[in-house]
Amino acid sequence: MMQSRKTPRAPQPSQSLQPRPRRRRRRSQRPQNKRAERSGRSVMSFSLEELASFLSAEASHSPGPTISGAQPIEYAGDGDITYVQDEVYLKRLPGSACAAVIIPMRMSYDGLPHIRSRNPEADFARITALFYGYEKGEGRVSPKADISDQAEIGENVSIGPFSVVGPGVAIGDGTVIESHVVLMRDITIGRDCRIFPHVVLYPHVRLGDRVIIHSGTVIGADGFGFARDVLPDGTLVNIKKYHHGSVTCGDDVEIGALCAIDRAFAGATKLGNGVKLDNLVQVAHNCEIGDGTVIASQAGIAGSSTIGKFGVIGGQAGVRDHVNVGDGVVLATRVGIYRNVPSGSVMAGAVPAMPHKVFLRAQSLFKRLPEIFERVRKLEAIIHEKFKDNT
DSSP: OOOOOOOOOOOOOOGGGOOOOOOOOOTTSOOSSHHHHHHOSOOOOEEHHHHHHHTTOEESSSSOOEEOEEOOGGGOOTTEEEEOSSGGGGGGGGGOOOSEEEEETTOOOOSSOEEEESSHHHHHHHHHHHHHSOOOOOOOBOTTSEEOTTOEEOTTOEEOTTOEEOTTOEEOTTOEEOTTOEEOSSOEEOTTOEEOTTOEEOTTEEEOTTOEEOTTOEEEEOOSOEEEEEOTTSOEEEEEOOOOOEEEEOTTOEEOTTOEEEOOSSSEEEEOTTOEEOTTOEEOTTOEEOTTOEEOTTOEEOTTOEEOTTOEEOTTOEEOTTOEEOTTOEEOTTOEEOSOBOTTOEEESSSSOEEHHHHHHHHHHHHTHHHHHHHHHHHHHHHHHHHHHHO
């Protein structure tokens, strides 16, 4: 068994915020509410004051209403807490059946019981983890899992049926490996990770703590690298470059379904702490994605490119190989990046991308092209007539 590593634990709610599971109903009893019937899980409930304590915020009532769910305004029902980010959404609250609301610190409001927050959306997201977060593993290893004698399994690790854990694989405490997962060999997985069905990790992948990988993702496959040559008989051939590097992911990384993150040719393909990838994202060999960057669906990062920290990459955006994108850069949907982008830039347009303000001016001019063209024709005609008169 692996010995527990002494790493800092994730922040935990205060003792006063321990969930109070409702009594289990007998089969003859009606469900207490629709959420309990849908999820099949006991419903946790907290007072408004307890939620405020968890968020280190201030509640308008003590202890306030009992909260048993967190939903957006349009879906909020009895017992739910919701949030508004600005005053525009306040007018929608009277039509909601919610029990409480999270509002900005300085917003003028004296309606429903509420919590004042520096960032209502972020605090609402934190609360969703209390009600809908993944169930912790029970520490069960399926007898139908194929686990190498040379693997190291930490404490309270769950492994589902038909998963394969190869030699030299080390799995940290509290991690959940669902069914049909393949961990080839010489892989390190941190604490409290969750790997969903049909994920494949190739050799030498390294995952930090609290990493989430959704179904169908492949990490560590060979990068797309070939050398072209011509044989003596004139045949053109593509010769495979066998990649022998690795992939490393920091802590708190989440990777969506059906993503592909290729191993480096040499060295490592790197995802920093807190990186979030949507479904269907391609990260090629030797790329580096900085801490906190988020990448939307169908985006592709070509080989040996670097994306800085806390960037945002829109859906279907493309970054060519050997490009450096700075920190805090926003790439709008479907942009094509062919050269280095300075930190703090906002890039828009299709191919090639351009600064966002230039793109907006270009779009404005594009709409006026027929008018401008007609004006140019008239000017040409006037110039032509004057030229004739002068001659």
